Amino acid sequence: xxxxxxxxxxxxxEKLKQLFSDIKPNxxxxxxxxxxxxxKHPTPAFIQKALADNLNGLANYPTTAGxxxxxxxxxxxxxxxxxxxxxxxxxxxxxxxxxREALFSLAQTIVNPVxxxxxxxxxxxxxxxxxxxxxxxxxxxxxxxxxxxxxxxxFKTVPADVWPNVQLLYICSPGNPTGAVLTLEDxxxxxDLSDRYGFVIAADECYSEIYFKSEAPxxxxxxxxxxxxxxxxxxxxxxxxxxxSNVPGMRSGFVAGDADILKxxxxxxxxxxxxxxxxxxxxxxxAWRDEEHVAENxxxxxxxxxxxxxxxxxxxxxxxxxxxxxxxxxxxxNAVISDTEYARRLYAEYNVTVLPGSYLAREAHGLNPGQxxxxxxxxxxxxxxxxxxxxxVEFTKKLS
Numbered sequence: 001x002x003x004x005x006x007x008x009x010x011x012x013x014e015k016l017k018q019l020f021s022d023i024k025p026n027x028x029x030x031x032x033x034x035x036x037x038x039x040k041h042p043t044p045a046f047i048q049k050a051l052a053d054n055l056n057g058l059a060n061y062p063t064t065a066g067x068x069x070x071x072x073x074x075x076x077x078x079x080x081x082x083x084x085x086x087x088x089x090x091x092x093x094x095x096x097x098x099x100r101e102a103l104f105s106l107a108q109t110i111v112n113p114v115x116x117x118x119x120x121x122x123x124x125x126x127x128x129x130x131x132x133x134x135x136x137x138x139x140x141x142x143x144x145x146x147x148x149x150x151x152x153x154x155f156k157t158v159p160a161d162v163w164p165n166v167q168l169l170y171i172c173s174p175g176n177p178t179g180a181v182l183t184l185e186d187x188x189x190x191x192d193l194s195d196r197y198g199f200v201i202a203a204d205e206c207y208s209e210i211y212f213k214s215e216a217p218x219x220x221x222x223x224x225x226x227x228x229x230x231x232x233x234x235x236x237x238x239x240x241x242x243x244x245s246n247v248p249g250m251r252s253g254f255v256a257g258d259a260d261i262l263k264x265x266x267x268x269x270x271x272x273x274x275x276x277x278x279x280x281x282x283x284x285x286x287a288w289r290d291e292e293h294v295a296e297n298x299x300x301x302x303x304x305x306x307x308x309x310x311x312x313x314x315x316x317x318x319x320x321x322x323x324x325x326x327x328x329x330x331x332x333x334n335a336v337i338s339d340t341e342y343a344r345r346l347y348a349e350y351n352v353t354v355l356p357g358s359y360l361a362r363e364a365h366g367l368n369p370g371q372x373x374x375x376x377x378x379x380x381x382x383x384x385x386x387x388x389x390x391x392x393v394e395f396t397k398k399l400s
Contacts, residue, residue: 007134011127012359019340019356020347029351032388034376036355037176037326041246041300041381044293050286051250057278064275065266066095073288074254081208082222091259092232094266095276095284098251099206099240103170104132106236106255109268110168110200113137118162121170122153124177124361124370126204129170138167142364151178151328155189157365163197172204174217177360177375178328179207179321187223194234200261206240206253209294210301211323221257232257236265243325244294245287252276252284301325304382308389315396327376328357334400339372342399350391 010018016035025031065071071089078084078093087093096102103126111117111133119133123142133140141162143153152175171190173182182190194201203220211217220237229235240253255262269275276284287293309320309327317330331342339356346352357373376392378385 004135008131012355015359016355019344023348025347025351026349031351032384033353034388035353037377038379039243039246039248040379041297043246047245047247047283047287051279051283054279054282057282060278062275062278064270066276067281069285070095070281073285077288078256082219084221084225093254093256094262096253096255097274097276098242099204099238099253100128102238102255103128103204105268105272106202106265107132107136107168109265111136111138116165117167118165119168120166122172123364126172126176142362144364144369145178150180152180152182152186163193166197166199168200168202170202170204174207174323177326179324179326181217181322184218184223184226187220188227191227191229200234203237205237206243207324209244210298210325212302212305212320217323234258236261241284241287246297250280252280304378304385308378308385311389311393315393325378328373330373332372337399339374342374346395350395352388352391
């Protein structure tokens with residue numbers, strides 16, 4: 001067996017299952033889960049129809065590069081959304097089966113597993129970054145999120161002797177779980193470092209269409225264009241329909257950016273067997289071409305967050321994020337309690353599931369930046385989320 005598999009940690013939800021294994025929750029309350037970031041809003045009917053109308057595509061083997069129609073639809077969305085110049089849809093865009101599998105497989109394409117090879121990522125983080133790193137034969141280097149920087153990672157804390165060994169850098173903006181969005185200055189810092197040391201930037205942007213301000217979050221490709229970086233050197237952006245269009249089960253997304261890297265990535269994926277179903281491709285074309293359903297979806301999140309955040313601020317240290325559908329709350333403001341114990345007791349007494357923040361981070365540079373925090377995914381409809389918030393407030397008041 002591959003010995004690198006032994007380096008993988010249990011997924012956060014497996015840890016959560018173990019944490020709750022000896023608990024029978026209070027059956028006076030209906031179960032509500034804020035633990036998993038799985039969109040619960042209904043899938044738009046026109047996307048379902050496009051999928052059903054194209055089931056004849058199941059009779060054909062799909063190409064890994066995807067159809068011209070899909071790549072063209074993605075290019076059009078990128079150009080409209082970020083104000084970008086015209087894409088070469090044949091060389092700068094590649095459909096993928098959701099951002100998760102692409103984030104994993106890019107590391108297998110990029111990393112040269114020489115001794116000392118590093119892949120850098122924020123801490124806390126999406127666990128795929130870590131697993132992809134280990135299975136590519138490299139080691140992760142974690143950059144802790146800084147509350148003073150609105151939870152964005154502070155790359156100035158990285159020692160100078162680390163950077164020459166970095167081959168790939170994962171960045172998530174808007175961030176999971178913190179909701180932090182990188183500024184143009186942040187992107188310039190990363191691009192300057194990439195120019196100096198030659199690493200590839202993997203920009204995970206799957207939460208880009210859920211935001212709470214009038215201005216949409218800045219994307220990596222957009223930042224590169226504004227900074228005059230023609231051709232997006234050493235930059236690959238990842239996006240997905242899962243959150244934007246409420247189709248997590250469709251597994252549809254794309255990567256876009258540096259054409260030279262995407263050429264190698266396509267080669268890898270051709271052997272990996274990662275082609276998207278023609279039926280899913282057709283439904284994806286419909287989704288990427290429509291913005292009305294995206295605005296309606298975003299309005300639902302705005303309504304939830306603007307009601308629930310002030311409620312929770314009565315008892316927890318929590319702020320409205322820049323973007324995304326998570327609240328990242330500190331639980332020990334008025335009581336000495338760990339994130340794991342808070343989650344256990346909330347589940348036992350009020351039948352509400354939240355995810356301990358320490359499960360989303362690693363001990364690095366003397367601390368676990370997720371410790372004593374919880375992640376709440378406000379993915380259900382507003383009434384269910386409001387009921388969960390009321391129970392959390394009642395529970396937390398009892399603690400203090």
